[in-house]
Amino acid sequence: MKSTEVNFDGLVGPTHNYAGLSEGNVASLNNANDVSNPKQAAKQGLAKMKALHDMGMTQGVLAPQERPDMAALRRLGFSGTDANVLETAFKQAPTLLSACCSASSMWTANAATVSPSADTSDQKVHFTPANLTNKFHRSLEPETTGNILKATFNNEAHFVHHQHLPDNEHFGDEGAANHTRLCNRYGEQGIEIFTYGRYAFNRNMPMPAKFPARQTIEASRAVARLHGLENSQTIYVQQNPDVIDQGVFHNDVIAVGNQNVLFFHEQAFLNTETFLADVSDKMSCDVHFVEVKTSQVSVEDCVNTYLFNTQIITLPNGEMAIIAPMHCYENASVKAYLDELVTLNTPIKHVKYYDVNESMKNGGGPACLRLRVAVNETELNAVNQHCLLDDNKFSVLNNWVDKHYREQLTLNDLRDPNLVSESRTALDELTQILNLGSVYRFQQN
Numbered sequence: 001m002k003s004t005e006v007n008f009d010g011l012v013g014p015t016h017n018y019a020g021l022s023e024g025n026v027a028s029l030n031n032a033n034d035v036s037n038p039k040q041a042a043k044q045g046l047a048k049m050k051a052l053h054d055m056g057m058t059q060g061v062l063a064p065q066e067r068p069d070m071a072a073l074r075r076l077g078f079s080g081t082d083a084n085v086l087e088t089a090f091k092q093a094p095t096l097l098s099a100c101c102s103a104s105s106m107w108t109a110n111a112a113t114v115s116p117s118a119d120t121s122d123q124k125v126h127f128t129p130a131n132l133t134n135k136f137h138r139s140l141e142p143e144t145t146g147n148i149l150k151a152t153f154n155n156e157a158h159f160v161h162h163q164h165l166p167d168n169e170h171f172g173d174e175g176a177a178n179h180t181r182l183c184n185r186y187g188e189q190g191i192e193i194f195t196y197g198r199y200a201f202n203r204n205m206p207m208p209a210k211f212p213a214r215q216t217i218e219a220s221r222a223v224a225r226l227h228g229l230e231n232s233q234t235i236y237v238q239q240n241p242d243v244i245d246q247g248v249f250h251n252d253v254i255a256v257g258n259q260n261v262l263f264f265h266e267q268a269f270l271n272t273e274t275f276l277a278d279v280s281d282k283m284s285c286d287v288h289f290v291e292v293k294t295s296q297v298s299v300e301d302c303v304n305t306y307l308f309n310t311q312i313i314t315l316p317n318g319e320m321a322i323i324a325p326m327h328c329y330e331n332a333s334v335k336a337y338l339d340e341l342v343t344l345n346t347p348i349k350h351v352k353y354y355d356v357n358e359s360m361k362n363g364g365g366p367a368c369l370r371l372r373v374a375v376n377e378t379e380l381n382a383v384n385q386h387c388l389l390d391d392n393k394f395s396v397l398n399n400w401v402d403k404h405y406r407e408q409l410t411l412n413d414l415r416d417p418n419l420v421s422e423s424r425t426a427l428d429e430l431t432q433i434l435n436l437g438s439v440y441r442f443q444q445n
């Protein structure tokens, strides 16, 4: 049966802002307090989705979350009317207010870990929402993420939805950003590579010294168990702690894979040789290891340009293309590297550059903005079809953004109670466009 990998991109939410919330994420800290452009951000994301659709790819959309998260603010002790809650939070704890307004659910590579049916013991597609415990603003996401995934993949015959792992740093889980699947064809059993940053229960093992390691091996193992993966098809590899300390807060900032291609920086992993040998052993076909040396591109340039936070996609004609941010085009050594890469003997034959700068300024490249779900034809038909992009859906969503989104937001604007009603009105309409039902708390009260 024909199989395909669908990219489900996160729609940027109406409260997109720059709050400097992510220690260890260089762009987030560098752009803290900048004026954001929510309308432009959402349109940049939609333009990337449309471009992939126009290349003949199947493209999906995941809804953003309800922000400001008024329930979280109330849980933290702010009370009264919505206006009172916002104003008191702004005066007493502005960082909490901005955290509760973050549109961070746009980075759907962190929404969940997904295992396709070819890999799982019950031959169903498994989803585990990421608990994102390491950052407060992101820890607010998993419950609604679960609701949105259930509404998007709403067929129990094909899709299994697990609860996110316990909300505790021991089980810190960042989803697909630390998970790479390699395979021959999408519909055939592949290997699932879980990259972790530290051991939660063994402090004698290597870990970064400066910045947090967000993903633990204990979390990765739990997800693999939940998904019913075979040990012989699963690999756990530790991220090099030194690169985490240089701003590589997720493995997808330094490595990316697609089918039989693994594209990575030489400093990405600990014990690289053993890891690559393990990959070769476990794969049923030859693997193209595309390793970038530090002498070709420095780790700093990787972090600044997101060379590895690119999407590698297989086009309908079987050739692969890299979907890169404009930052890669603008950096001479990265551009030179990519120009050469497409001439080498690998399946990667094209590089296409897109402007996703509003997301990049918070440390989210093209690959952060999408969750990959490999499905066969029957499973694709079982997906909520309203969440798949076509020309009409693209224009409906663009008009929806035009109607509801602000041009600009500053942190000072987050205290405005109108933002709550604007955001709810927009999301309520979106749930109708995407036929999601009542996935948000404000719709359930």
Ligand SMILES: N=C(N)NCCC[C@H](NC(=O)CCC(=O)O)C(=O)O
Pocket (backbone or CB within 6 Å): 017, 018, 019, 020, 021, 022, 025, 028, 029, 102, 104, 107, 109, 110, 135, 138, 177, 249, 250, 252, 253, 362, 363, 364, 365, 367, 368
């Ligand atoms: N690499 C992947 N897959 N995702 C990128 C996530 C970026 C996100 N940035 C933020 O959450 C910044 C928000 C702010 O500072 O306003 C994060 O650090 O978790």
